[in-house]
Amino acid sequence: MKEKPQSQQGQRKIFDVLVMGSGIAGLSYILELLQLKPSVKIALIAKKNLAESNSFYAQGGIAAALNNKAEIEKHFQDTLLAGAHLCNKKATLQILEKGHDAIETLIRQKVVFAQSEGHYSLAQEAGHSTRRIYNCEDHTGKTIITALIDTIKTYPQVTLFEYHTAIELITQNKLHKPGDSKEVIGAYILNESTGKIDTFLANAVILATGGAGKVYRYTTNPETATGDGIAMAYRAGARVGNLEFYQFHPTLLYHHHLNNFLISEALRGEGAYLLKPDTLQRFMHLYAPEKKELATRDIVAKAIFTEMEKSAHNFIYLDVRHINKDLLIQRFPTIYQTLLGLGIDFTQHLIPVVPAAHYLCGGVLTNVYGQTDLQRLYAIGETAFTGLHGANRLASNSLLEGVVTGKLTANQSLPSINTSLQLRYPIRDWDSQHVTDLRRASQINALWRGLRGEMTSYAGIVRTEAGLNDLLKLLYTRREMIEGYYRKHAVTRDVVELRNISLIAKLIVNSALFRKESRGSHYREDYPDTNSRIGDTILRGKDLQFNFQDQYEI
Numbered sequence: 001m002k003e004k005p006q007s008q009q010g011q012r013k014i015f016d017v018l019v020m021g022s023g024i025a026g027l028s029y030i031l032e033l034l035q036l037k038p039s040v041k042i043a044l045i046a047k048k049n050l051a052e053s054n055s056f057y058a059q060g061g062i063a064a065a066l067n068n069k070a071e072i073e074k075h076f077q078d079t080l081l082a083g084a085h086l087c088n089k090k091a092t093l094q095i096l097e098k099g100h101d102a103i104e105t106l107i108r109q110k111v112v113f114a115q116s117e118g119h120y121s122l123a124q125e126a127g128h129s130t131r132r133i134y135n136c137e138d139h140t141g142k143t144i145i146t147a148l149i150d151t152i153k154t155y156p157q158v159t160l161f162e163y164h165t166a167i168e169l170i171t172q173n174k175l176h177k178p179g180d181s182k183e184v185i186g187a188y189i190l191n192e193s194t195g196k197i198d199t200f201l202a203n204a205v206i207l208a209t210g211g212a213g214k215v216y217r218y219t220t221n222p223e224t225a226t227g228d229g230i231a232m233a234y235r236a237g238a239r240v241g242n243l244e245f246y247q248f249h250p251t252l253l254y255h256h257h258l259n260n261f262l263i264s265e266a267l268r269g270e271g272a273y274l275l276k277p278d279t280l281q282r283f284m285h286l287y288a289p290e291k292k293e294l295a296t297r298d299i300v301a302k303a304i305f306t307e308m309e310k311s312a313h314n315f316i317y318l319d320v321r322h323i324n325k326d327l328l329i330q331r332f333p334t335i336y337q338t339l340l341g342l343g344i345d346f347t348q349h350l351i352p353v354v355p356a357a358h359y360l361c362g363g364v365l366t367n368v369y370g371q372t373d374l375q376r377l378y379a380i381g382e383t384a385f386t387g388l389h390g391a392n393r394l395a396s397n398s399l400l401e402g403v404v405t406g407k408l409t410a411n412q413s414l415p416s417i418n419t420s421l422q423l424r425y426p427i428r429d430w431d432s433q434h435v436t437d438l439r440r441a442s443q444i445n446a447l448w449r450g451l452r453g454e455m456t457s458y459a460g461i462v463r464t465e466a467g468l469n470d471l472l473k474l475l476y477t478r479r480e481m482i483e484g485y486y487r488k489h490a491v492t493r494d495v496v497e498l499r500n501i502s503l504i505a506k507l508i509v510n511s512a513l514f515r516k517e518s519r520g521s522h523y524r525e526d527y528p529d530t531n532s533r534i535g536d537t538i539l540r541g542k543d544l545q546f547n548f549q550d551q552y553e554i
């Protein structure tokens, strides 16, 4: 007789605020809210342990201009240039103006930035016209996140739910007042240790779930980055925007024992060479005769991709053997030790690298106060699309965005938090009646592998109309299979993630098809030029809208 899967219905939990995501954005939101409303009761949900996030792995630092108009203006201009003039100017200025405040906030939270002779050792990265990157050597994210988590843990108002995965937002229509939209009142959340799905209800719901690098085969992002917040918000009816702009980092370590380890571009800053995998010859002079290895991320990533295609290799090499050993080991201790653990002594061996999905410039459409189309729902950090990054993120602007939008959103969400939910009809707990089949791990794995490989080949660094259209057909079939699987099987984290990356993939491909130009991190071989008349790509439900900047009303 066929074994019947068990019911997954869990418990009901009620809080003032539900925060999904424990990266820099979620943690900054919570710490600010605790100052504004000390009596608040917060649920903090994280898919794995609290530290596991894109934020934790940030190496380079956090950009912030000195607190004067001229320096902020320079940072503003650098950001617009990197963003290929697609940034939302208003939002960009609102965020950059708060750079100094963000650094002071982190220092108050006991983050110790690198100093030398009594001054902060500000670094300069590609695209920045001056030194303005606060850093903790090559482990900035780890230092910041550890400090913030230590502080959060001292507050009894925050209940921590590690190894919990949000599956779907709970919404209700506000029908009786004209002009009122849908409101979000909670989420269904899978508790990995019990396998049950709990119903969380809250006056305010914060999406701080980070990016979606796992849509692609190679990514610098950890396992948790599957675009869940963006997928949930889209399914609930919120607009999302500019998802075609996925920034690729040129140099991820290519190694089967460690699949998301970033090799910082600061190594190229110190003089590292890129070599063809077959002939071991340098090649960047063919693509960027002046800057060579120091060209911008998009140019270097495209050059590496082209060389990989030409040689039919899955990687190319980074060579640092000619650089002073002591300098390398002192400046890049984490990279040195990690590679050594894999048997690669970079002072003697070549480092195999591959370009990898790194940062999603688009996301859930918001203003800098985290407001979305849906009442009581806020989105912050990499999940949100504020318009700061335009077509290409300026290095080290994303940690800054997380702190600033986290703090601003804390204040903005107070009215929601202070207004209790009026449930219009009984809220249903998770219903497992539809579950008929037992799990098939090999099928899930096959769908994961297939989808990510196809996205890399057809919607990665180089895109064409024909390739994107072919991919859409494949995705249509895959999505039908995945939705079918989701309906008939018990819900597990990998199935939730697979469902979400398949939706994000479809949205990326649709947006990339629509953008008939090349700009920033989006390169169309069939439309190699920039068309300055094209604005943002905004999607909601079945509609594909095309907007010009500064016209959104939230």
Ligand SMILES: Cc1cc2nc3c(=O)[nH]c(=O)nc-3n(C[C@H](O)[C@H](O)[C@H](O)COP(=O)(O)OP(=O)(O)OC[C@H]3O[C@@H](n4cnc5c(N)ncnc54)[C@H](O)[C@@H]3O)c2cc1C
Residues within 6 Å of the ligand: 020, 021, 022, 023, 024, 025, 026, 045, 046, 047, 048, 050, 052, 053, 054, 055, 056, 057, 058, 059, 060, 061, 062, 063, 140, 141, 164, 165, 166, 167, 208, 209, 210, 211, 220, 221, 222, 224, 225, 226, 228, 229, 262, 358, 359, 380, 381, 382, 383, 395, 396, 397, 398, 399, 400, 402
């Ligand atoms: C290797 C690397 C290096 C980087 N270096 C820099 C740098 O030097 N400077 C810079 O500015 N930026 C850098 N970035 C980018 C930057 O780290 C991220 O953009 C930023 O940290 C995003 O923060 P976040 O809080 O929005 O999301 P994240 O830090 O990614 O946090 C997401 C959180 O959401 C949780 N989550 C996700 N889905 C769910 C779900 N369904 N249910 C419950 N919880 C969920 C996760 O568990 C996690 O806690 C780097 C990124 C990477 C990957």
